[in-house]
Amino acid sequence: MDIRRLHHPLVRHAAQGLHTFNSRHPWSHNDHFHGWILANLPARRVAAVDIGCGQGVLVAKLAERFEHVHGTDLDAGMRIEAARRTAALANVTIDDRRLDELAGPVDLITMVAVLHHLDVEQALTDVTRLLAPGGRFLAVGLAAPGSLRDTAWDLASAVTNPIIGVIKHPRPVSGGPVPPPFPVRDPELGFDALQAIVAATLPGAVMRHRLAFRHTIVWTKPALP
Known part of the structure; x- marks a missing residue:
């Protein structure tokens, strides 16, 4: 707000x-939650996908913990920065593929301030399709009050x-507010409305309010019988 x-x-x-x-x-506010993501990784760590990877900061961190990390972003400028940041990492792929164009299975899907840009129900359905049993979805999002x-x-x-x-950032900077380098969109769904969709699509998911105008979603795909 x-x-x-x-x-x-x-x-x-x-x-x-x-x-x-x-x-x-x-x-x-987004990078602030990278520590939360890294503290909640799944046990199996072969493949990870970061949807809306931006400048590739989280991708680079995940590359230290997974055999392969795929970062996707529709913004060409973001992809250039992400590719530059991860150029020395042989286990990283950066491209512009959409969620519904990806193939699984993967062990982790992350979204940071991305879900409100998407068709939520379709995006979460794709998450269930892509994740391997035992795989985890970790999202940091925004909701309208x-x-x-x-x-x-x-x-x-x-x-x-x-x-x-x-x-x-204890040392003050001058020059006034700097606009974010990534595309910005105000969320339309409120927390309760979004939580209802999450509960229906990802049974057992945990969604919580957080400071920094954010919420988090955690869902682990049930293991096969």
């Missing part, structure tokens, strides 16, 4: 002040954001 959109003058003034402060202590609980989490994220920024 962008609290600068709220109309009360005092709220807007405070929000603008926070935005200015945050721009002086920038940090990547649709309840008081969602708004409370967004406010908590707004309050803690500058604290995390100072810890991660």
Whole structure:
């Protein structure tokens, strides 16, 4: 939630002040969750796919832990940066294939701030198709605030954001806000609506609110009898 959109003058003034402060202590809300992903990897680690791999930061980290890692992104600029970052890694493939064009089985599928760009139900159906039994889906996502609980989490994220920024980037930078290098799209589904789709498509999946305006989804495909 962008609290600068709220109309009360005092709220807007405070929000603008926070935005200015945050721009002086920038940090990547998406990269922040890479540690969570690496801490929740499946036991079998042969093949991994990162959907919407961006500049390839997570792909490079996964390449240290899997025999092969496939990063996909529809943005040509992102693919160039990802290919450059992983050029020395022989076990990495970067291309523009869509989720429904991929072939499995794979042991891990990751999405960081990607699911809200896709047809959610179709994307999760493809996840079930691609994962090997025992394989894991790890997603970090965004949802529109649709309840008081969602708004409370967004406010908590707004309050803690500058604290995390100072810890991660203590030396202030100048020049004002820098636009993200990747395509940005506001989420349309609220947390509860998204959770209902996740529960129907990935039975047993765990979806949780997180700080930094994010949520996480964990699902492990059941092993064969």
